[in-house]
Amino acid sequence: MLSDLRFRARALFKRSAVDNELEEELRFHVEHEVEKYMRSGMSEAEARRRARLAFGGHQQMKEDCREARGTEFLALTLQDVKYGLRQLLANPTFALVMILTLALSIGANSAIFSVIDGVLLKRLPYEQPEKLARIFLHSAEYPKFPLNPWDFLDFRARNHSFSSIAAFTRGDVQLSGGDSEPVRLNGFGITSGYFRVLGLRPQLGREFDFKAEIPGNGLQVILSDRLWRTRFGADPNILGKKITLNTQPFTVIGVMPSGTQHPGNDYHSVTYGESVDVWWPFSFAGDPNRRGSHFIEGIGRLNHGVSAERARAELNAIMLQIAREHGSDHTGWSVLVIPLYNEVVGARRQMLLVLLGAVGIVLLIACANAANLLMARASSRQREISVRLAMGAPRMRVVRQLLTESLILSCTGGVLGLLLAFGGVRLLVSLLPADFPRANDIHVSGPVLAFTILVSLLTGILFGLTPALQASRTDPKKGLQNSGRTTTAGKQQAWLRSALVIAEMGLASVLLIGAGLMLRTFLNLVHLDPGFREDHLLTASLSLPHAQYKTGDQTAQFFGRLSASLNALPGVTSAGAGSDLPWTGYDENTGGFTIEGKKAAPGQESHARYHMATPEYFAAMGIPLLEGRFFTEADKKGAPWVLIINRAMADLYWPHEDVLGKRISFDDNPKKDSDWMTIVGVVGDVKDQPNSLRAEPAFWWSEYQVSEPDMSIAIRTQADPRGIADGLRNAVHQIDPALAVADVKLMNQVADGQVSTPRLTFALVGLFAGLAILLAAIGAYGVIAYTVSQRTQEFGLRVALGAKQRDLVRMVLGQSARLAVPGTVLGVVLALSLGRVVQSLIYGVSPSDPLILSLVVVLMLMVALVASLVPARRASQADPMVMLRAE
């Protein structure tokens, strides 16, 4: 094998040396033959004649030997490449335009494919990830709802669909100790077997066993590789050591390896990737008959051959059993089992595929464009091709030669494109929203490389084949007679080239319409009234450790003191604390409250989102008060229970009624006044996400009455809110020096993150549309300019016969319109039929939006006009004298 390679390599690269050797060898042979014949008595001349006769065709034999050496194919290719390079260098503008347009389109394709590969194609980083599935509850109102721990335990004990099943819930912790400032860590409480479900093993130690789930055994922790390295110097003896979390000693029992990725979550979400710092054992206690609180997320590994559907049916059956056993009402609720892959990337799939489609269209246009330019060039190369055909080159050789040239172009474009993709992918990833799934998996990787090579080769063949076949059909006689100037392109070729430009125009219109839809979507989202004011607003989060803040009074006191000192800071308009910030992901609901004077229909529990807030919270967030009052300092423990609700809740439960003074109760059987909570204010609605259909009903408790320890701080400032961050830290540490201030960011950034996906989609589709228009314009220009140059004589004749400049310009523009109008019509029809594909990506605009469609038509006609300006000018300068001289 190796000797074979060496032999072929020598034959290929030392071709002339090998040929000379053969020549010498053959000469040697002939000499011997001559001597032999002379020995038998022939004259030398006769002997030579005989020898040569016996030897057969010298040239033919050399060819045969070359073939026997097995290098003919490569040698020819090398020859074609050399020749092709010479041809391309002879016309550098042509080569440059071709290579640049191909590089841009191939590069864009590689970049988008990198994203597709990283997000959609790469396997999730778990063992047999296709068997993993997420488990949720589901109702018409709440498509994905967390589980109740008791339900989870019953699912785990009774199911036969999963080989293992686990639950997890977000719970950040504060790490302190040593001399450094306390930090908040991303933490998750997990049941035992969580990592076994995922198929991950700790690099040190072990994962939690069942004993860790028993309340009181929870002071154990598993560290992430990153935390272990950055905070504990990769201490190999860390197992068994104690670290201080939430001011309590936790024993390290394991360290996960690097690459331990979070499987994603909806409830109090953390970003994908290696975003978790610590895992602690999830445990809970309580009454198994009270199953109203839902806050854990289920994940399971399906048994071999069990589908998600079957598992879902089984869990639903178990849920019915549970309902019977515990007398609970599950009307309207069912279990949802979603394969992990769908859960992680399902929502982004459509967007990515649309982007791939868009960028594929760009590549198609680039191909049409390249074929077009090649055909124009082939007709000017007719003479050269005629000569080669006349010299006896077989047609296949000419086709092969021309294809080699297009492959040189496409592969050079591909290499440049790959370089572009490297930069483009980095830019793309930096523009992706923080919560984009698997963004950390997006790289220009092996598959991307293979994709680029394949696309480059296919592109070269796609755009090169038709022009090559056409050119090889040149009649050498005609080609030579025509002396290369007034070539007869032939009706068929002219038709083909126009068809290509019409197709380019059509596809470009499709992209332009898409870009228009994305722009409208983005603008609609940006201009939506969010229900709060995101400017001049700094936010942060605090989590009071239970060890120090044992009573509600202590918690309420802390937030009271903090609010007071923050509001006293210079430059602060208002500052408050709330359990949740808008648009940061929220899914907590409470159900089953009783409305005074109303009887709920059976199976129709009253539901609403619940939050806590301090008096200044609403003013700081910029949420308007519609009726009644905000909370005051007086709304504290011991005072009558008060509630603030949003308009959605008022409209849902008290339509057309005065809601102030209305009362609800969370008690099953309210009797005394203190069982009731009174509505004292109504505030404006804030949707869960900017593009949510409607706001969910929600209410707020006074923080001073319910004392939630995990709160977000909101500070509204007069000037740039970034300046207040240090003031916030000082204020917190004056009250409690051991408290971490986490997630300090501008509400602007949070709001911005919400529109970053639509903005990115618009930017990319817009970019592709721009590229498409540029290519289509080049194509149109190429065809029109070519026709004009072909018709120079005709135009001269027309001028001689009395045609005005105006008439000539009109003729050229007419040709341009004959390309643009059918192209645009084609594009609009295509776009209308593709409308369904983008439906899920657009907001507040219809795929057949008349404004966008008409703007695109106008724009495309203008592009065609611009593309034909220069040729029209040239036509108008047609000189009858030139025509006469040419004849």
Next chain:
Amino acid sequence: MERIELPQGTLDLLILRTLLSGAQHGWAISERVQQVSSEVLSIQQGSLYPALHRLERRGWIKAKWGTSENNRRAKYYELTKAGTTQLEHETETWRKLTAAVQQVLEGA
């Protein structure tokens, strides 16, 4: 004397067999085959050299430049180890083939 055209595929076998007795140049190989076969077999020169190049590419023979009996530069071919194995293999196949053909011719 009547000469017989070589059946397909036997040329390689003849070349390899000829080289078993030592390195030879192309002309000598063709002469030798002719002599040993009592002038019945003759190798067309037009197929000898392509065959030599093919065998060299497969690594069954290797070539080196040497000096001929009358002091001229000549390209000598010799069997490689792989070539010897191949020769044994092809000889065996040939024997079986001819024996089988013989059997059919006489028995049918």
